[in-house]
Amino acid sequence: xxxxxxxxxxxxxxxxxxxxxxxxxxxxxxxxxxxxxxxxxxxxxxxxxxxxxxxxxxxxxxxxxxxxxxxxxxxxxxxxxxxxxxxxxxxxxxxxxxxxxxxxxxxxxxxxxxxxx
Amino acid sequence: xxxxxxxxxxxxxxxxxxxxxxxxxxxxxxxxxxxxxxxxxxxxxxxxxxxxxxxxxxxxxxxxxxxxxxxxxxxxxxxxxxxxxxxxxxxxxxxxxxxxxxxxxxxxxxxxxx
Numbered sequence: 001x002x003x004x005x006x007x008x009x010x011x012x013x014x015x016x017x018x019x020x021x022x023x024x025x026x027x028x029x030x031x032x033x034x035x036x037x038x039x040x041x042x043x044x045x046x047x048x049x050x051x052x053x054x055x056x057x058x059x060x061x062x063x064x065x066x067x068x069x070x071x072x073x074x075x076x077x078x079x080x081x082x083x084x085x086x087x088x089x090x091x092x093x094x095x096x097x098x099x100x101x102x103x104x105x106x107x108x109x110x111x112x113x114x115x116x117x
Numbered sequence: 118x119x120x121x122x123x124x125x126x127x128x129x130x131x132x133x134x135x136x137x138x139x140x141x142x143x144x145x146x147x148x149x150x151x152x153x154x155x156x157x158x159x160x161x162x163x164x165x166x167x168x169x170x171x172x173x174x175x176x177x178x179x180x181x182x183x184x185x186x187x188x189x190x191x192x193x194x195x196x197x198x199x200x201x202x203x204x205x206x207x208x209x210x211x212x213x214x215x216x217x218x219x220x221x222x223x224x225x226x227x228x229x230x231x
Contacts, residue, residue, distance in 0.1 A: 004159075033218050043206060045160070045222035091159050095218060103148065104173065105220060107159030 003027065004092050004108035012114050013082050020067070021077040021111050023092030029053075031098040034075040035105065036066065039089040048090075051075060052098070079113075087115045119143070121223035123209050129229045130199055137195045138226045142211030149192050150220060151184055153177065154206040166192060199230045 005024045013019040025034065036048040051059045051066045059066045067076040079086055089112050093105040122141045130136050142149050147168050152160035163182070165173045168189035178184075181199075186192040196203055206227050210220040 035219065037222075042224065043227070044224045045208065045210075047219045047221060050219055093159070098218065103150070103165045103167075104162035104175075105150075105152075105160070106162070109157070110159055 002108075003096075003106045004094055006092055006108035006111050008111045009109075010112040010114070012116055014116050015084060016081055018078060018080045019082050019086075019113065021079075021090050021092075021113065023075045023077065023108060025073050025075060025092075025094050027073075027094065027096050029096045029098075033095040033098055034066070034068070035093040035095070036064070036075075036077045037091045037093060037107075038086075039091060039110070041088070045091070049077065082115050084115050084117060087113060089113075121209055121211050121221055123207075123223040123226050125226060126224060127227045127229075129231065132199060132201060132230055134199055135195065135197045136199060136228065137193050138207055138209075138228075139191060139193050140209030140223060141191045142209070143213075143221060146211035146213045146221070147189065148212045148214075148220075149186055150210040150212075151192070151194050152208040152210065154208055154225070155204075160208055163194075196228075199228075201230050204228055204230045 032053045034051045038046045049061045049064045051068045063080045065078045089110045091107050091110045093107045124139045149166045151163040154160040166186040181197045184194045206225045208225045210222045212220045
């Protein structure tokens with residue numbers, strides 16, 4: 001089974017609208033972390049936001065927020081007031097076994113977001 | 118505070134040749150990671166160092182691949198006898214033990230094997 005599933009290969013959104021990028025995950029660990037990264041056409045992976053499995057509140061970073069629904073195993077990224085510069089690939093990732101020193105990130109296949117002026 | 122740097126940014130090589138990539142992490146970061154990203158996919162974990170110790174290797178890292186971090190600073194990734202299937206973006210990331218565990222990525226080295 002896929003550990004990270006991103007079901008939207010591509011999305012088109014009007015500038016200034018909010019957008020939600022979907023991510024579901026699969027793990028049996030109790031302690032894990034969820035991440036969102038942005039990859040512009042230049043190729044560099046840019047860290048956006050992090051949510052720990054024990055965090056009670058949804059993470060927020062500026063225009064980014066993570067809608068964490070633990071029972072549903074979903075960690076959707078919400079971008080408010082989208083801008084042209086938000087056009088990029090977006091990857092959801094998970095790090096399992098935080099308590100056991102596991103270090104690797106497992107990524108989904110990504111969603112290509114295009115902002116329309 | 119400079120970010121993670123990788124060299125070269127692009128490499129074109131003929132099948133069967135050896136190639137070596139370099140990664141310089143953020144200076145105070147003791148953890149260094151290598152990932153590989155093929156077209157249309159997310160990055161896949163290859164290996165991880167804590168200081169100079171290589172603590173984890175993916176089964177993707179065949180015996181043609183070797184990574185080193187001799188002094189716990191920069192790292193090299195070598196691919197011997199390259200194959201066309203090795204064509205990919207090779208990404209390096211670094212981190213320091215923090216509450217949020219995020220990894221900071223470099224710009225990557227794009228390898229094309231002809």
